[in-house]
Amino acid sequence: MENYNFKDIEKKWQEIWDKEQCFHAVTGEDKPKYYALVEFPYPSGQGLHVGHPRPYTALDIVSRKKRMEGYNVLFPMGFDAFGLPTENYAIKTGVHPAIVTKNNIDNFKRQLKSLGYSFDWQREVDTTDPKYYKWTQWIFLQLFKKGLAYKKEFPINFCTSCKVGLANEEVVNGVCERCGGEVVRKVKNQWMLKITEYADRLIDDLEDVNFIDRVKTSQINWIGRSYGAEINFDIKDTSEKLTVYTTRPDTIYGATYMVISPEHPVIETLKDKISNLDKVLEYKEEAAKKSDFERTELNKEKTGVKLEGISAVNPITGKEISIFASDYVLMTYGTGAIMAVPAHDTRDYEFAKVFDLPIIEVVSGGDITKEAYTGDGKIVNSPLIDGLGIKEAKEKMTEIVEEKGIGKRKTNFKLRDWVFSRQRYWGEPIPIINCPHCGFVPLDESELPLTLPDVKDYKPTDDGESPLKNMPEWYNIKCPKCGADAQRETDTMPQWAGSSWYYLRYTDPDNDKELASKEAIDYWMNVDWYNGGMEHTTLHLLYSRFWHKFLYDIGVVNTKEPYQKRTSHGMILGENHEKMSKSKGNVVNPDEVIDEFGADTLRTYEMFIGDFEKVAPWSENGVKGCKRFLDRVSKMEDMIVDGVEYSKELTTLMHQTIKKVSEDFETLKFNTAIAQLMKLTNQVYDNGKINRAEFRTFLILLNPVAPHLTEELWQRAGFEGYLHDADWPKYDEAKTVADEIEIPIQINGKFKGKVSVGKEASEEEVKDIVHKQNAVLNIPEDKKILKEIYVKGRIYNIVVK
Missing domain, CATH: 3.90.740.10 (Valyl/Leucyl/Isoleucyl-tRNA synthetase, editing domain)
Known part of the structure; x- marks a missing residue:
């Protein structure tokens, strides 16, 4: 294939995967299950940046490999869509946050699909959908009924300009990070969740999960x-x-x-x-x-x-x-x-x-x-x-x-109870009624979801209360217990609420009777592998573990912990080695990279960029290098020869590659797996040929990284079915060790070529082969071999004078 047309190929395969729902997971299927999870994004107006695809591609690789190994894989995606940036945009422009959110989600989905991820889009969730937040409110009511949600006076950081409460990290040098306004400490009556009741379990149960050490340490230190x-x-x-x-x-x-x-x-x-x-x-x-x-x-x-x-x-x-x-x-x-x-x-x-x-x-x-x-x-x-x-x-x-x-x-x-109130509009309404006679009364569960009303102005009130405080027609209500005049709670929930249980909704996203059926939860839980940023390994991870343990205690879920394995990825920096930001002008838009080089190139580069767990600077030259590699792969179809078994020349390298790629994909070493596939490609080019058995295996191994190109080459080579349905290849340990090894020859310290010898060859046998090489035969007659040194299996040295 002459410099393959990635635009046509990628569009073609994305449409096939979409139309045929190739990656839809069926609950209860008679296969071992595997639940791979990535943190769902906040759908900002800026769209995806090139940092997003790093974790998504990594878990997509794992998911595709697991499917080929015979697992029923759940790999879902959704949107954590409540939040202050959308509300601020609404305040500024007057556009309803729901409209902004829908537009942002549509754009994110388009971008995610353009990268060819094997997400099960039928299970998509959106935290701002009333069908979803009905169950966020339901969980809150259970916490309230068990005495784990309560209201108390609590000091908050209050921006005197934005008129909102701020998290500590939103306060810089005593002023609001967003507007520069003065921030003061203000005592407000806030809803709190008693996470401290679970503090011991949140530490002790880390013994039962496979979290990388730095994640466990951050949890333990935060709980303190x-x-x-x-x-x-x-x-x-x-x-x-x-x-x-x-x-x-x-x-x-x-x-x-x-x-x-x-x-x-x-x-x-x-x-x-x-x-x-x-x-x-x-x-x-x-x-x-x-x-x-x-x-x-x-x-x-x-x-x-x-x-x-x-x-x-x-x-x-x-x-x-x-x-x-x-x-x-x-x-x-x-x-x-x-x-x-x-x-x-x-x-x-x-x-x-x-x-x-x-x-x-x-x-x-x-x-x-x-x-x-x-x-x-x-x-x-x-x-x-x-x-x-x-x-x-x-x-x-x-x-x-x-x-x-x-x-x-x-x-x-050190852990404090979780401040759960926000004096804002764009969040889940808290389903509590305040009665002067009965105190706090929970909304009847049959009335959920309690939906957000339309407001004219999204700004908080002058004294920092939620915009819902300006809507007496919404908050004035009769007490469901005694019938007296009462008021709805006007605070809303924080963005953390919807993200604390979303992994459960993915197991049964259309259920309107419960947050997920017992059958779905029992089958899918717990999550086998969860990957996300280090910045979320304290609060988000603690909050979701706390909610899960509570749901376990009341019999809703079947496991004590939500996630069996948790890993974290390093950030991608700009080419100037600084964090990407608009102000620094170093943001890279994935749409532009895909348009110029293709989605497979972007995926390959993001996995090849370096150690997955460490920060890495972006490099356009690196992107071009990965494109050249895929161009070479596309041209390998012109080198195919018949063969139902691996050839003698490639047998060892094929088994070594299967072993290395299989292990590296499971241990976050994506860069070295790709390096091994590049090494195999170079050898194919040196040999000038690759047989059908070798090409078939090579395409399977590369498929999780570059799914579009490999599916196309698979189809063009006439292999049966779709590539993503193929079985993952197995290796023979004995065949990963070469029968022959290459020994470099040096004469007076200068490299003069290599010889292939049996790995158990004696020194005399090696010497005999070396002396038949042109480099030795051509030693001038007036020169004398003073000594020969053979380091077994490593090098043959000849000293001439």
């Missing part, structure tokens, strides 16, 4: 389980106490002052005793302008204010110690108060230096005149535990604290 003690410090001359949580009760003798969060309720409780209250409240106001990340940055300058007029008592030493408010202590972590041990905690040390506070060594081994010592050592200056090692001292002091009744043993978590 620690073992320690809660200890009460009396506030002198009051009935109030400050409770601290510490993992180092062994250092309590070194606690020389206390620090509380500026939001700590004791400031209000004891305001009449705090003589510098104005200064404290002023500091609290300044702290409210910072995000949690900014407040806890390790290298930032420590600030704070002493609470004049009150002090605490160290419950072990009996000494009176100062209390400070500082923004490096958060009300949302631990108890909002700490015992400060400056000799052995870096942040406490820096704070003590700024405020000239006492620093007492209680662990030997460092020089505390220069810095905090955080290493190992023996306990000192601590009468009840002197001389003990840290581990023994922790246990001993915890026992003492419990015996004295001043505290208790405690397991703590």
